[in-house]
Amino acid sequence: MALSILALAGCSGAIPRTGPTKGEIFDSAVQKAGNTYVVEASQPVARATFYSPAMGFSSGFRNAGEIQPDIIHSGDTLGLTIWENVDEGLLGVGGAPVPLERVQVDSSGMIFVPYAGRVLAAGKSPEELRGLLTRKLETQTPDPQIVVTRSAGDGATVSVSGKVSAQGVYPIQRPTLRLSSMLARAGGVTIEPEIAQVTVLRGSQSGKVWFDSLYANPSNDIALRAGDRILVEADERFYTAVGATGRQSRVRFETQELSAIEAIAQVGGLSGIAADPTGIFVLRQEPPEVARRVLGLSNITSPQQVAYIFNLTSADGLFVARNFNIRDEDTIYVTEAPVTQFNKAVAAIFGSLSTVAAVQTVSAR
Structure with missing residues (x-):
């Protein structure tokens, strides 16, 4: 047995x-x-x-400089205020300011202003656009005074999604020019930082890094570009x-x-x-x-x-x-x-x- x-x-x-x-x-x-x-x-x-x-960002991501947040982009919304130095002006009467609110920059980067016509705004700062509009209008009304304001970053925005406190679309502004500051703007990550991975999609390119490497390796804290998509996920x-x-x-x-x-x-x-x-x-x-x-x-x-x-x-x-x-x-x-x-x-x-x-x-x- x-x-x-x-x-x-x-x-x-x-x-x-x-x-x-x-x-x-x-x-x-x-x-x-x-x-x-x-x-x-x-x-x-x-x-x-x-x-x-391999994880990390390519040289194309790392070498991209910070954008100028004051530069006007297609998709931005502008506010124009025009004063004319005459009682009977082109746009108003009695010298009262004429507000042109929510002037949209179209996909070609152009805006339309009465008596100035279609004007290229994209790529210019508000001050440069003010000078251009002044020159166009002063041939028809004496000494026009113009103020140009920009709803900061309406055209230069990024989307942040995944494991963050507040998913959404955020403007690129002076405090949020780089990846770490944009994540902070979205409320930070909601998972353990050690297992959080951050992916940035830019056109046909993408890069992925560990969240804590944004601080351990400053080259990973890349400058953002309009249209970037940021995704925070847990390690899979x-x-x-x-x-x-x-x-x-x-x-x-x-x-x-x-x-x-x-x-x-x-x-x-x-x-x-x-x-x-x-x-x-x-x-x-x-x-x-x-x-x-x-x-x-x-x-x-x-x-x-x-x-x-x-x-x-x-x-x-x-x-x-x-x-x-x-x-x-x-x-x-x-x-x-x-x-x-x-x-x-x-x-x-x-x-x-x-x-x-x-x-x-x-x-x-």
């Missing part, structure tokens, strides 16, 4: 389990004509696997933990960098009654440039399946797991200890994991 139990424990399909054994994963390695490279995790391997997908990266862990689940990153040991802790650690601490795997699709470094193979040109194995029964193994970074869409798989399979076999025959004494009694008969 004891031999039957051992045979049952050794039969992979005879008893339930959480997944493949450590030996079965090694059997599927490239070295044994499989499709997965199995690599023992070490400090050099942890360094070689360090890879962070995740990893999956399966096998003999405290909790099997799909887990969001809670920090910008996450080590293997931290990822295991996030799901409740290893199962004390089932896990094999010498058979912990991190499974991932490595990009070719990382695969070449890790495997020492210069001819790799495509992504490769790699299974990194950790042994947490030594201090060195724990330090390796602490220095090994988990990446987006990684899978952490913890194999079951051989004794767990034996106990399941015992339970399958005797109905209890605590019947070892009964096994000995039966085998003695």
Whole structure:
């Protein structure tokens, strides 16, 4: 009977389990004509696997200077007030000021002013436009006095959406010329700053940075342009933990960098009654440039399946797991200890994991 139990424990399909054994994963390695490279995790391997997908703004974003908020743009709304130095003027009588409110700058950058006609306003400051209108009107009325005001930024606006306190369309003004100040104008982010990502869309270009890098790296605090779209989102990266862990689940990153040991802790650690601490795997699709470094193979040109194995029964193994970074869409798989399979076999025959004494009694008969 004891031999039957051992045979049952050794039969992979005879008893339930959480997944493949450590030996079965090694059997599927490239070295044994499989499709997965199995690599023992070490400090050099942890360094070689360090890879962070590019984030940041291109030079086009970073090198763009601050706009002049007083410059008139298409879409702006202007206010004109005109005084004429005669009792019977072109636009009014008795020398009273003539207000022209909400004069819209059209898509061509033009405005229409009576007796001055269509005038190019876009690209000029209010003072430059005042001078131009004065010259056009003074040929018809003596010494006209004109005041030009601009509803600040009506044409030079950005949209802010996502995880901010007040989503909306905001004018670019002197206090909000740069990304960080515009986010502050929108009430700041409503999620943990460490996991907040900021995307800026400008025409066909886009760039993404971590929110806190706006302050850690001033070059990321870019100058804004009219029409920019700003989106604040939480970090969407995740990893999956399966096998003999405290909790099997799909887990969001809670920090910008996450080590293997931290990822295991996030799901409740290893199962004390089932896990094999010498058979912990991190499974991932490595990009070719990382695969070449890790495997020492210069001819790799495509992504490769790699299974990194950790042994947490030594201090060195724990330090390796602490220095090994988990990446987006990684899978952490913890194999079951051989004794767990034996106990399941015992339970399958005797109905209890605590019947070892009964096994000995039966085998003695």
